[in-house]
Amino acid sequence: MTETALPQPSNASTSASGSRPVWQPVLLRALVTLAFGLTTVFWGNPGTVGLCVSVALYFLALAASHYWVLRTLDLPRGDSRRMAIAGAVGLLSVSAVVAAVSLSAVVTAWLAGAALAVMGAAELFAGMRKRTAGGGRPPLRGDWIISGALGLGTGLLLPFFAAAGPHAILGVMGGGAMMTGALWTLSALTLRHDGGKAKAA
Template structure:
């Protein structure tokens, strides 16, 4: 999952001091994502209002967790990954507010799907992007962004196609993606925590 066995030059991109903050931020995102996923499993008849409130709250919470994760990484202000990820988090937050107050299944499907797809695309970009002059450097979350990006992009693309199927179907699609993504980020957080303590002991 998390890329912890990095060359010395690559490992320098993430300071040891930020490791405790990073794994906690990643764990927060995992818990937010899993909480939404489990809600969709046990909420049998959410209705349009329930769908919009739950999905809107999830988008807002995911945006906040993503923002916190990016801020704990040692990415410069001009780093394209930082700009893309924070921009996508901003879109996620705005979409969450609009979805929550819209009380519309169509808005939830289209706007929510678009926001998740953009976030997934941003994570894919960040996983594959290599800053000039650092061809071998990788972020501590590179592999996790790659998998999470594919899941987010897939979920976002699928959501609009289920708009006519109703709130329950939309919750199922969004929740399925959230459960898989949440499991990924739990493993990532635990790996970062373990490697942070290992680095301190060396």
């Protein structure tokens, strides 16, 4: 699924800036989303406090992984992809804090829906940029498009479950997280594999 499966310069699959490998922050994001998704599967009765705290922790970890991806890609400060994703990361962080202090399932559902939808839209925007400033393919382009569509869909769906209780809200979020986590795991493994081939060449 990742764009690194296509023919690119030898260092494109291993790093985006210097010697920093892209697969590491991508794998962190995959692990964060999969861990949250699995938690929602096995947590039978989270309650309102459990919902708010788990969503807050998830969003903070997700924001950190997105920030690491941006740092590793080393996009220019004026790059619109960087600005879009950085803005969505800020919304994730703010939503995490508000969800933790609100202790309201309805508020958390709406906040989480807005944050996931904005992040999904930002990833779609980043992925749909066909060329970078140097004329090459944007890093993670295909993954951003698929992940963005999943995030946007999950975010738009969440408000409809705001009154259904913590378990239902976590179920919707967890389903999206599992699919996104699987995507980014495949992406990280592909990046790592292509990086090994580039070093051996």
